[in-house]
Amino acid sequence: MDVNENLRNMSQQERDNIKEAYQSVYGKMRPNAKSVEYLYESFKKYIDPTFTGTCSRCKKRVVTYWNQRLKSWGMI
Secondary structure (H helix, E strand, C coil): CCHHHHHHCCCHHHHHHHHHHHHCCCCCCCCCHHHHHHHHHHHHHHCCCCCCCCCHHHHHHHHHHHHHHHHHCCCC
16 A cells, blocks of 8 residues: 555545545544544545544544645645
8 A cells, every 4th residue: 555646646625625624623622523533534545544543642643644744735
């Protein structure tokens, strides 16, 4: 599984969906549970299929990962 190739092959719609989900989660006292789940599923689909995010630290890592990725794409 090549992570970089998976990310290059993402459609713009998928990137926009990740951005919307990220914006409803990042820095929120009560993040949207569906958005968190979408970020998890996207992470599992494109980055690490064996990921099992069960702790709050895992949630923070996934959100931080998508934050960095969106910055590299120039979307935020």
